[in-house]
Amino acid sequence: MRIIDIREKTVSIASPIANAFIDFSKMTCSVVAVVTDQIRDGKPVVGFGFNSNGRYGQGSLMRERFIPRLMEADPATLIDEGEDNLDPFAIWKTMMTNEKPGGHGERSVAVGTIDMAVWDAVAKIAGKPLYRLLADRYRDGVADDDVWVYAAGGYYHSGKEIEGLKDEMRSYVDRGYTVCKMKIGLAPLADDLKRIDAAIEVVGDPANLCVDANGRFDLKTAVAYAKALEPYGLYWYEEAGDPLDYALQAELAQHYSGRMATGENLFSMQDARNLIRYGGMRADRDILQFDCALSYGLVEYMRTLAMMKENGWSSRRVVPHGGHQMSLNIAAGLHLGGNESYPDVFQPFGGFADATGVRNSRVGLPTVPGVGFEAKSALYSLLKRELLD
Numbered sequence: 196m197r198i199i200d201i202r203e204k205t206v207s208i209a210s211p212i213a214n215a216f217i218d219f220s221k222m223t224c225s226v227v228a229v230v231t232d233q234i235r236d237g238k239p240v241v242g243f244g245f246n247s248n249g250r251y252g253q254g255s256l257m258r259e260r261f262i263p264r265l266m267e268a269d270p271a272t273l274i275d276e277g278e279d280n281l282d283p284f285a286i287w288k289t290m291m292t293n294e295k296p297g298g299h300g301e302r303s304v305a306v307g308t309i310d311m312a313v314w315d316a317v318a319k320i321a322g323k324p325l326y327r328l329l330a331d332r333y334r335d336g337v338a339d340d341d342v343w344v345y346a347a348g349g350y351y352h353s354g355k356e357i358e359g360l361k362d363e364m365r366s367y368v369d370r371g372y373t374v375c376k377m378k379i380g381l382a383p384l385a386d387d388l389k390r391i392d393a394a395i396e397v398v399g400d401p402a403n404l405c406v407d408a409n410g411r412f413d414l415k416t417a418v419a420y421a422k423a424l425e426p427y428g429l430y431w432y433e434e435a436g437d438p439l440d441y442a443l444q445a446e447l448a449q450h451y452s453g454r455m456a457t458g459e460n461l462f463s464m465q466d467a468r469n470l471i472r473y474g475g476m477r478a479d480r481d482i483l484q485f486d487c488a489l490s491y492g493l494v495e496y497m498r499t500l501a502m503m504k505e506n507g508w509s510s511r512r513v514v515p516h517g518g519h520q521m522s523l524n525i526a527a528g529l530h531l532g533g534n535e536s537y538p539d540v541f542q543p544f545g546g547f548a549d550a551t552g553v554r555n556s557r558v559g560l561p562t563v564p565g566v567g568f569e570a571k572s573a574l575y576s577l578l579k580r581e582l583l584d
């Protein structure tokens with residue numbers, strides 16, 4: 196058993212949307228295929244991965260360091276003890292050979308993308324959906340049948356602010372979502388409050404609305420928003436300040452008793468641990484949003500979940516960023532609290548299998564082996580076109 200090829204391409208995930216920090220007009224995404232010598236249903240098993248959204252493609256790091264390390268390794272060192280499958284932990288260790296600690300960022304995205312493709316291949320070789328493989332291996336066989344999801348969108352679109360926002364939120368509610376998320380922080384507070392009021396009119400209850408500042412605020416602005424938002428009783432207030440400003444997050448907790456969410460821009464177990472140690476996040480209500488694709492993949496995610504457990508945090512307090520099928524599998528298989536969903540943005544990467552509709556803000560998973568890319572036709576055709584043809 197061996198990996199015979201690893202292919203990568205950078206594709207566009209550009210769109211005309213903007214959050215408080217960036218626009219996505221030039222956003223790219225890496226797609227990866229790990230081709231194995233295993234044959235299932237008459238075809239070689241190929242695992243696929245992509246790097247979620249919001250961080251640019253990482254092809255050069257993959258080409259220069261991570262793919263050569265895997266292709267140069269003795270194949271026997273990359274397979275598991277029973278020698279009947281690839282070993283994602285051994286593969287991870289090989290990719291990270293001669294990498295110093297610290298400075299997690301672009302490298303974590305490159306490794307996380309290849310790791311996704313490896314797990315897709317591992318589940319396909321085992322002939323199981325990934326969430327089932329994870330539950331069988333790590334949770335005594337108990338998986339969640341479906342996963343809580345919320346609809347993320349509500350970006351700034353010049354020219355169609357309030358009415359456009361309401362139409363968008365209405366379409367999410369019509370598609371089965373209870374909780375929706377919108378962006379804040381690009382407009383002044385007074386204007387954002389008008390946008391929030393408009394969204395609440397549609398989602399019916401402030402407790403059905405999350406707001407996301409994408410790390411834009413300094414402490415003063417974060418607290419000013421906290422004071423204005425607190426009386427609403429929103430579902431959560433996300434990423435108020437810089438992701439690495441743990442002191443800001445801890446101070447914010449002194450001014451906001453509602454639920455806070457953050458973590459999508461923390462890319463390692465160590466960064467996540469610093470958030471838990473120093474960020475003032477509260478294990479009884481707050482939400483952690485680490486995204487495996489951006490943060491060294493599922494191998495590292497398991498270390499993060501173990502770290503959380505040691506610190507008294509339930510895995511149910513994790514609702515990953517990224518709205519992708521990999522996190523959905525982790526959520527169902529490793530008992531997270533839910534997953535983000537992008538019903539419209541970041542297509543075709545955002546969203547889940549074609550046949551799995553959302554009901555009461557919950558979504559099921561397909562039964563195909565692997566992550567489920569083959570059951571999401573628009574994404575699968577892109578992956579095939581870019582990597583296999």
Ligand SMILES: O=C([O-])CC(=O)C(=O)O
Pocket residue numbers: 214249347407409459516517535
């Ligand atoms: O706008 C983005 O970068 C995505 C984001 O924060 C989210 O989905 O929470």
Ligand SMILES: [Mg+2]
Pocket residue numbers: 407409433434459516
């Ligand atoms: Mg966010």
